[in-house]
Amino acid sequence: MLHFHGFPRRVPKKDMAAKGKIIIDQSLCKSCELCVTVCPEQAIRIAETFNTKGYHPAEFVVELCRGCGLCATMCPEVAIEVYRG
Numbered sequence: 661m662l663h664f665h666g667f668p669r670r671v672p673k674k675d676m677a678a679k680g681k682i683i684i685d686q687s688l689c690k691s692c693e694l695c696v697t698v699c700p701e702q703a704i705r706i707a708e709t710f711n712t713k714g715y716h717p718a719e720f721v722v723e724l725c726r727g728c729g730l731c732a733t734m735c736p737e738v739a740i741e742v743y744r745g
């Protein structure tokens with residue numbers, strides 16, 4: 661299930677560059693890198709640390725995100741929540 665918070669029904673053009681934020685539940689991540697690949701802003705990378713399952717989890721680069729939601733759509737583990745504004 662997708663988790664969007666504060667996502668407007670229609671996005672006015674002038675707000676397309678609006679900042680967003682994601683929260684990655686690193687304990688769920690299996691390091692498939694789909695979110696890294698799909699992010700148009702390079703706002704997600706793979707961490708050097710390990711999670712409790714032994715994977716290198718995805719981590720968020722805060723200042724680059726515009727809240728498009730593609731990463732949450734792609735994540736097979738439903739590990740990403742998106743916030744806008």
Ligand code: SF4
Nearest residue numbers: 699725726728729731
């Ligand atoms: S919401 Fe969009 S810009 Fe932000 S991290 Fe996910 S894919 Fe990248």
Ligand code: SF4
Nearest residue numbers: 689690692693695735
């Ligand atoms: S798509 Fe999900 S499981 Fe795959 S690397 Fe990103 S957060 Fe982890």
